[in-house]
Amino acid sequence: MDNKNGRFGIHGGQYIPETLMNAVIELEEAYNHYKDDEIFQNELTELLNNYANRPSGLYFAEKLTRELEGAKIYLKREDLNHTGAHKINNVLGQALLAKKMGKTRLIAETGAGQHGVATATAAALLDMECVVFMGEEDTKRQALNVYRMKLLGAEVIPVTSGTATLKDAVSEAMREWTSRIDDTHYCLGSVMGPHPFPIIVRDFQAVISKEIKEQILKVEGRLPDAVIACVGGGSNAIGSFYNFIDDKDVRLIGCEAAGRGIDTFETAATINTGKLGIFHGMKSYFCQDDEGQIAPVYSISAGLDYPGVGPEHAYLHDIGRAEYVPVTDDEAVEAFEFLSRTEGIIPAIESSHAVAYAMKLAPQLEKDKIIVITISGRGDKDVAAIARYRGENIYE
């Protein structure tokens, strides 16, 4: 599906300053070498299994299934990974790759802070320097993760430009990379940006769907009817979808953050409300105005609060292979609370968007149907923000 110029249909490409071209070419060459290198893959598998706690469980949510009176629901427990989210899968891969390339310093952007924490963790483990760019707005929403990164030895730089959220953190990380390339790898956190990042990040996250497939075949003896995941840039979603793309009977459903609704300006549902454009190194769909200015998007979830979407998702949407549905703040918060009560699992507010859509879909399906929801991360980081959403003045 992807060709060597990094295109997914019309999407993707390398729309970046000339200053970075040799860096991404070097990265692509290194990745193409190491992805087939047995020693590299063994080292990575060792880290994933013994450090990050893979494989993550596929848990049959019996109570949730009973409550919703429809399809059987399984939860892919990426929240149980070390550092509490799927982000570690990609970070361990990229950090190891960077180390092999002779880089000594990792820079990263982060929204909710999960990717920043994962990068800071890998940097600590592999003896690398780490600098994380985070929108100032997000450093307030996710103060605990900021301290966590500092505890791990990373420097956190609050970004005040633009809307001071995830898109500005990406812009600032790109600016930093253009000024310091020799010793620095930009550890991009999602399936976005210039080629080869969308492919590298997808490959490192594809372990999610590889495991789901093995696990569901073992317990159910067949493939699921639907796989549901939340989509910001789209890394946990592409990881959950990838090994099912050729299995046409498996519905792939990405849940976008609709914020206060897709009929308002306070939304981050890119595929549902955006237009084709060129930004952050890629051609894809972006929330933007008629002048091509990138829109100041909004979602309760800092991790989904991004005006673009990865090029492979844009392509899966174009060809109708995956469906992308909007989920509002209200729906996500209700799902956050519902899963906590029914299963004793507090999902990240990002993952709660996927849970919310499953709560709509499951009751419409027969009881012999199977749904897998990827719980991309744990919700501890969101507890104080949800309390405030419900009018309780709790601060971390």
Place this chain on the structure above:
Amino acid sequence: MSKIKEAFHNKKAFIPFITCGDPDIETTKKLVKEMVKNGADLVELGIPFSDPTAEGPTIQGANLRALNGGINKDKIFNMVRELRTEDGISIPLVFMTYANVVFSYGAERFFKTCQEIGIDGVILPDLPFEEKGEFEDISESYGIDLISLVAPTSAGRIAMIAKEAKGFIYIVSSLGVTGTRSAITTDVASIVRVVKENTDVPCAIGFGISTPEQAVKMAEASDGVIVGSAIVKIVEKYGRDSVKPVGEFVHNMKSAIS
């Protein structure tokens, strides 16, 4: 022949950059006229973008001020049209903006408009050699030069870029984003040498140049110098009253390299 070449005829070119609409489009127009009067050989006009990833804080700030002031492409196009028809500005003018600004307007419509109003070239810092096919055929069909950039990290790519370059080649003096620098450490002379071996398209150096001394050094190594942030800083400081100090700055820089 590209009209841009005229800016480099028998002299070192001085190329100032300003962000359109900062602080307002009327001032931008006065600034262009004043800069031309004081020796500018080509003017780079920035069309603001919400997220200018190649810019440092100074020009980011200018983009933000211009957008908050309600600037849009039609106002900028009108200003250029008036500069050409009413004010008799005849030196080459190029737009500097980002790929999405062109793409969202419709590339065909954008370059057609450029031709109609009298724009000679377009610089898109997020459109490297590998992606220039996105707009190249359309820009050529309207006679607009898509300007290529060469960076300190372009080793092994300079010949390839130079061979297909149009108008002039923008040599990025330093790593990082736009903004003034106390020293430029890149060996620009060796970059220029490879450029000259592969094309007769002129080359100018930009990024980080703010003093006449730096300008002289860079002009000696190439065919001209581009100065952006240093001028935008004056505009930021004096706002609508920046026309005279900007004119003086351009005069000093042009005199230094002449």
